Amino acid sequence: MTDIETPWTHMKSPLGEGLTTLRVRHEESNPWYWIKSNGGAYGAAIQLPVKEEEIASTVQGTAKINIVRINDSNGDHYLGVVINSSELATVFHRLCLDLMSACRYSENPSEIIAILKRRVLAWQRLFEKGNRRLSVEKCLGLIAELMFLKDYWIQNKPSRCVSGWIGPTGASQDFRDETLGVSVEIKSHSFDSNIVKISSKEQLDSEDLLFIVAYPGCLSSGEAGGKSLNEYVEEVRRILSPNEYSVFDERLLTVGYVYDPYYDEMEFQIGEPKAYKIEGDFPRLTEYSLPVAISRIRYEVDLALAADWICLISDID
Template identity: 55%
Template sequence: MSSIETPWTKMALPKKGVLTTLRVGLDSANAWYWIRCKDGQFGVAIQLPGDAVASTASIKGTSKLNITRVNDTNGEHYLGVVIGASELATVFYRLCLDLVSACQFSTSPDQILAIIKRRVLVWQRLFEKGRRKLSPEECLGLISELKFLRENWIPDVSTNGVMGWLGPTGAAQDFHDETIGVTVEIKSHAFDSSVVKISSREQLDAEGSLFLTAYPGGLSSDGNGVTLNDFVEETRNMIPLSQYAAFDELLLSARYIKDDCYDELYFELGEPRVYLVDNDFPRLIGDNLPPAIGRVRYDLDLTLAADWACTLREISERVKR
């Protein structure tokens, strides 16, 4: 990530009290502050009623991401998320901006605290695992899921919107809506290949109607195409405001944090191929594997699955039946 100046750079340690504060944007509906603590930690905090801050005792800090609760001499109450590692400052700054943005349409303390609790848990997992940027293959996979989300899932298939995007959560399939009995697994593959990788016996096994949707794609050699950062932002602008927070949390679960390095890679995607995964579809699932077989991974050649080919329209038509 290129170096950018964070608001904490020029904030001095507090000479009195426990915090130095700097208001985050006067146009925000909620009172957010950049903070620097007496012990050198820095982060972002929101001013909340005292009883609301007291109710956050269940939010625990970790070695890399801590929670601070402050009652200042003026009787104001703050809940803050802070770190002490300066090498993480730029990444943490972007995360804090996303948190402030996610809470801008929430006015009740309960709503804000719910967002903060979920976001802190995701951040903690992210920092404890270590910051690793997405590979080009992972970028292509994420773009493919986002393309299906915004062009098919939300407008034509599901009523649960972003909440039906399960890929980043580690679920067996990428999209699922229990109320309509539709599940979709998204794959990406190179333009010159028809092979996709299946990572488990559960991935092509689901109740109801299961579809496999595969996008051909790859890096653009001439600078045409789309960057991951642009594609994420375009997608955010196409979803309901009420689902912004959930969308950002899913992106974090997918290990995506906006980074200048993602502006350097341009991707091209072709038209997807869609398959109805029924009982005869070529796959390895629990029913056709011996009990002694544990975890499975295999390649699936889509040219040999032509008998199960269908269209994106057929996914939405299943919903109407």
Template identity: 30%
Template structure:
């Protein structure tokens, strides 16, 4: 199920005669364990989903999230002589979020219909809604800012050039944690890589977000990757083009491809926004540094007592003593496979 298919279904349902039940609906997968319907809810003609099944799942009501612009309702219908029926309604409340809601709904349909039991399908629905709750709070209708586009592009270039070049696709994609608010963008076994993206025309001043970002102590090796981008380069790549390149590389591994798409969601990237990301960037050869010894940094180990939550900068041009070649980094990653 795609967002476009759901949008078309909602349009058809909205144009049909109103049902006396208060909704027009169409079942989406007759073979799925849980019943999932595309719906238009009256009297306001709101698009949404109905997910239901003949079972009562403990604790489901307590986990039902609230999403900005989306109404989520949980109910259990008791019937004499028959099992209780759990009903989940997911309905759009804010028309400005219609395109994003279609993406959310398609994701829910695909996740829920893949489960083998009614209980797991209903739990999966709530799990995905909880993930989307945070996304709806963060994602703006206009998509990612230019700075966040560049940051994501830098991480994807590192994923392609360092990790997919060294280890199998699923391990490579699973090593990407930058979208999940981790202290380092990539962690594979004992090797961590922190990616910083800058515009090439700027002085190579690298902003470090906190005292844990360049703390190598939890790892056998910590690498700082600095990626300089030339903006609006004729031979450059847009953010959607880079994502398409990685998706092509993952075609032979469906689980890796699904994991990659989930990580993109956590990075607040939605395909519906791809027409907005038109700027082309040309990436210079990444600058790679081994964070060790006297590498200039602030960590918990060298901060005065009581000091924390710091933000500071380092100058990449002053780090030549710690420089590594890309082949050395891929060999480190490959050695941990």
């Protein structure tokens, strides 16, 4: 299957139409099983009360991920996710472990089914991208968002949680506090430049109070020290409440991040961020300042020329 062993490596395929199963030993809170079919598909399944069968039927497979539902002779019901692609086995193993971890703190079967449903959609988007590793530029951008999430968004406002990190869901800005009407766009740039990239006309246009928080950063040289993307991810996870793990993991999956030892090979230096309040004549393009015929734009802003709009990060309330 792959050169790296997974739980499925030594599992025999069933002779009939059923599944070969192997109980996941470390998952005591919920009955999870590694599964393998006679057609070569493999994955993981959870045992659920039969009364949840109708709800479980709403979980639909995707182009690369199949959903299996089984009622055994004992009346037990199982809901599982399987794939056929052997080259994705190692990545899929990690994704299944993350799914089990996300469900560990959910005792309600309906919540578990909802988590699984969202996760299948996130996995599909990941697999559509070909499981490509994030570029250095994308790593820096993700690290900046993780640092803001950890150091400011969650820490300064107990009412804010990881669900306010909405950039990965396709929103125009990266963070939004709906209660206070505050949105924040996170940017990263090199230490020797203050230029940031704006990806749409909506990104610096909002009815909310709108801010940019920009982080300088770069790949660390060997002696300078720094931290890897994997370390930044774990720093955030440690301060989250267990019921936020599933949302956090889904956000990471959506931006294309899956734990990979490869990311440990790169360390990053990140400097102190600067905040800018987007108002008045701040240099930007918006829907109202562009001809109607222009539908999509990308441009750059030199924040060195936007000093008049610098504010304190503590102003983001």
